[in-house]
Amino acid sequence: MCLSCFTNYTYSIANNTCTIDCSLVNYCASCNFTSTINCLTCLNGFYLSSNTCSSLCGDGILVSTEQCDDHNTANGDGCSANCTIEPKYYCTGVINSTSACLSCLPLCLTCTNSSSCNGCEVGYTYNSTNCTIDCSPIKYCTLCDFSNGLTCTSCLIGYYPNGNLSSCFYTCGDGIRVAEEQCDDGNVTDNDGCSSNCTL
Numbered sequence: 001m002c003l004s005c006f007t008n009y010t011y012s013i014a015n016n017t018c019t020i021d022c023s024l025v026n027y028c029a030s031c032n033f034t035s036t037i038n039c040l041t042c043l044n045g046f047y048l049s050s051n052t053c054s055s056l057c058g059d060g061i062l063v064s065t066e067q068c069d070d071h072n073t074a075n076g077d078g079c080s081a082n083c084t085i086e087p088k089y090y091c092t093g094v095i096n097s098t099s100a101c102l103s104c105l106p107l108c109l110t111c112t113n114s115s116s117c118n119g120c121e122v123g124y125t126y127n128s129t130n131c132t133i134d135c136s137p138i139k140y141c142t143l144c145d146f147s148n149g150l151t152c153t154s155c156l157i158g159y160y161p162n163g164n165l166s167s168c169f170y171t172c173g174d175g176i177r178v179a180e181e182q183c184d185d186g187n188v189t190d191n192d193g194c195s196s197n198c199t200l
């Protein structure tokens with residue numbers, strides 16, 4: 001049994017021999033050794049040039065250096081011309097096979113399948129089934145719109161959208177006591193137990 005091999009050789013227990021470690025050239029499958037390691041063939045999906053093994057985007061062979069490979073170099077179909085997954089798409093594919101890229105849920109930017117979302121477009125939030133407008137930047141807003149910046153069209157009971165729909169306000173005397181009020185007796189009369197500014 002060999003205890004240590006020459007530099008660039010590794011010991012194989014199975015074969016009881018010292019063999020050249022071709023992996024010293026990244027992604028190299030077979031090689032020989034003269035004064036240096038000469039790669040002869042590369043792993044599947046890698047191509048030899050100047051003793052270097054490089055992947056090729058668009059060959060339809062997904063390799064570890066690519067996020068996807070859909071067998072073309074077109075953008076806009078989920079897998080980009082440089083084999084990265086494009087926003088609003090997810091790609092399935094095992095190493096050495098061709099990737100299939102499909103759309104995320106509507107308004108979803110990043111996902112790993114068709115039924116969930118890891119990040120919605122700006123202004124939207126994922127509610128465990130789809131991406132909906134995120135009203136929370138406007139306090140007490142329950143219904144909002146994001147077609148032209150965030151506007152609020154409906155507020156919690158006792159609160160009302162202001163003129164430009166940018167916030168929800170409450171009003172003393174509407175008979176609905178909200179958190180900011182100590183009381184609201186439905187009028188703005190003083191000296192009846194609840195003042196005109198809804199304090200006791």
Ligand SMILES: [Ca+2]
Pocket residue numbers: 045055056057058059060061062063066069
């Ligand atoms: Ca490829």
Ligand SMILES: [Ca+2]
Pocket residue numbers: 070072073074075076077078079080081
């Ligand atoms: Ca493509």
Ligand SMILES: [Ca+2]
Pocket residue numbers: 158170171172173174175176177178181184
């Ligand atoms: Ca009130």
